[in-house]
């Protein structure tokens with residue numbers, strides 16, 4: 001057996017950053033699977049340690065062999081954009097449950113360590129929002145703990161939760177394989193990773209509604225108002241991609257402490273409401289481009305239904321307890337929100353402003 005790493009979804013935002021890190025550090029062979037090469041076309045043929053297989057991951061004739069030849073399998077491929085949850089709910093459930101089931105079975109069969117990317121969205125709404133103020137951190141139910149918090153999703157008719165329910169069921173399926181067949185796994189719950197190459201700009205290199213940061217960049221690039229859904233009152237913690245990549249590195253380096261665990265990866269220091277995020281982004285933009293037309297930098301209020309369509313509900317707040325991963329691996333997020341946003345915005349402007 002070699003000590004190769006297989007990355008499923010290596011052209012995605014997180015996958016491509018992990019790939020670049022692994023190729024720049026260490027000497028392991030990397031097997032990458034993806035249907036696209038949008039983010040990694042510069043790497044595909046240039047690095048001998050990287051073997052890339054393009055196409056439908058789950059139909060690839062090379063998948064079985066590569067997983068069998070690997071030490072670690074990192075599973076990232078999924079539809080994970082909120083605008084799809086209520087518009088393509090079948091595809092969302094299949095991509096987040098039915099397809100990765102095959103990977104769980106293969107890792108079990110070949111006794112491989114599966115590092116699976118789940119989502120902070122499995123927590124759903126805060127328990128606090130049901131019976132106390134979800135904006136009060138003293139209300140302990142607000143803080144999301146991997147092995148203690150309740151997972152609270154809305155009704156079936158609110159299709160927003162199709163994604164979280166599929167992700168949650170896959171977590172349970174992985175856990176069941178560990179209990180019944182001894183699968184080695186680590187589940188990661190990301191809390192809003194941001195960074196260069198995240199998502200897309202609608203009409204330029206993708207269609208539909210991207211996540212909030214790309215929406216706001218689209219507004220700045222195309223001189224439109226920044227839309228605040230439901231007054232922008234929901235809260236998120238935003239985690240810089242380099243911190244996230246470092247967390248995965250530390251998990252791999254600390255296998256003994258990481259196998260059999262679920263970890264939150266998020267930066268609680270970077271929590272803000274979406275309205276605060278919009279105002280911070282406008283402020284950074286003005287600082288980066290002092291000659292810009294300030295009269296064009298505005299926010300506007302929109303309802304969730306008009307922005308996303310029927311069946312959309314939202315997580316009110318996602319605030320992680322990160323003591324578990326800190327204890328297991330020593331990971332501490334280092335990049336503050338302003339720096340993370342500035343780096344990401346510069347990368348977006350470089351890529352899209354001249355088009």
Ligand code: UGA
Nearest residue numbers: 082119120121190191192193211212215227228229234274
């Ligand atoms: C999404 C996914 O569902 C998660 O699985 C994923 O882990 C997470 O992103 C992530 O990036 O980690 P969410 O946080 O709801 O979850 O995604 P966004 O689309 O970035 O929305 C964040 C908040 O901004 C929501 O309250 C949304 O309604 C709001 N929003 C979005 C706006 O106010 N304006 C916009 O233009 C776009």
